[in-house]
């Protein structure tokens with residue numbers, strides 16, 4: 056039943072008609088539990104609150120699968136605006152973005168042009184930019200673009216998903232080049248031909264990736280709410296004497312806030328992924344797919 060619901064929400068996440076409906080009607084159905092608001096002002100207020108409790112942020116102006124060039128350019132401009140707002144607020148935040156948001160599905164050249172514009176602005180503010188990982192079809196091209204950009208920009212990071220069979224080899228190659236990476240389990244609907252169908256294999260693959268990257272020179276962002284993995288990481292950090300600048304824990308806004316706070320209180324670096332904007336639908340559906348019990352937020356939102 057859980058697997059069927061997961062699959063249902065991941066199918067819904069790709070529904071274009073529902074997405075444009077959601078954009079028109081604003082944050083609804085309890086989505087504000089996972090999304091910090093529709094405006095940059097609301098997002099910056101959330102960043103400030105988290106920063107006050109000693110927690111860093113990565114801000115994401117929501118958007119993905121853009122098929123129109125002017126929309127892709129407008130999205131890239133929004134990323135620049137977000138960097139400017141972080142800088143103006145003196146906030147402790149990086150930027151996260153998706154390549155399909157800034158033109159990957161239109162052309163690699165357009166996407167690279169937009170990425171360079173964003174990274175130039177990030178460099179001038181001394182801020183990090185993370186390239187989120189999307190579905191398997193876009194994995195290789197995302198890594199190609201990341202490698203090209205990492206050759207000229209220092210503060211750029213990407214994401215590797217432990218559910219893909221290929222990921223351990225990708226982590227090994229990225230570790231060799233000293234890259235900074237965020238490790239996640241993976242949030243898209245992928246076939247058995249490319250991704251582990253069983254959760255226990257996805258979790259085991261995560262630990263292997265962690266073992267490879269944690270001792271490396273690049274930053275390891277341990278992005279998970281899974282306490283088994285977090286405790287494993289804590290032990291590895293202590294046993295291998297991993298320096299504070301080599302790793303951080305990352306979690307999503309609105310998920311396991313208790314754990315976010317307790318890790319920060321224990322003195323670990325914690326960074327929260329805070330999404331904002333009107334393109335919240337696909338992101339929200341993926342959060343429902345991860346934990347179908349979240350549907351109670353939808354029901355509360357409907358009845359409200």
Ligand code: FDA
Nearest residue numbers: 187188239240241242278279280281305306307328342345
């Ligand atoms: P798991 O799914 O096993 O969950 C462990 C526990 O966390 C659950 O038992 C529950 O308590 C809690 N939990 C997890 N999800 C929840 C939810 N939606 N609602 C309520 N509780 C929940 N993916 C991707 O494909 N590309 C990317 O670029 C990113 N980026 C990213 C950044 C950051 C900072 C994080 C934390 C995650 C991502 N992800 C991602 C998402 C990731 O792939 C994965 O889907 C989620 O993190 C859920 O997996 P966990 O590792 O938390 O484990």
